[in-house]
Amino acid sequence: MIKGFIFDLDGVITDTAELHYKAWKNLADEMGWDFDYEINDKLRGISRMDSIKVILDHNQASLDEETLAELATKKNDIYVSSLDEMTSEDYLPGAKELLTHLRTEGFNVALGSASKNAIKVLQQLNANMYFDVIGDGNSVSKSKPEPDIFLYGSEKMKLQPDECIVFEDAESGIDAAKAGGFYSVGIGPKERVGHADLRFDSMAEATLFEIKSHFKDLF
């Protein structure tokens, strides 16, 4: 029986992927590194430090940990200041409607994001009231594809993983949901989230009606 939902933030509730892209691109240009949308897509769901390592590997470059941390902080400063422009108009189409519907129907709802900036993003969107539990990049140490952030959410909601549906736009996020024994909904193309139990191209199609129709034996 489904009693709870766990939502990833970036790429599910709001499109921060573009803001992350701009901030990484800024740093990459300064460092003379190659960086494009294809690599940006590989950074979905993974932590800041893991992200910079992916970019470095792609450029066959190597730097010591301290320099890497400094550069990641530099990228983060650019990213955080770009969040000031975000408003309550910046939900992905369909996201606010689904969150509202879940509230009306009395489901438990948790956030399960790898971002250490999740609280700031929720504030900018004015989205705090939709969540009973907030799991972010500060809540657990092992990031996706490990299931820890979703297990954190289900435990805090006092639910079993098989009582929860995870919403994710990242390949590593669907892997994490599966590893934890959660049901999963993928948002995005088949090549990225085709391994989810149910997939939509965008949040606009992810209505509670569609979800209940697909997982009908679980409601």
Ligand code: G6P
């Ligand atoms: C999300 C995004 C990733 C990002 C990660 C860490 O999972 O999809 O692209 O790297 O959060 O975000 P942060 O805000 O802590 O740098």
Ligand code: MG
């Ligand atoms: Mg995401």
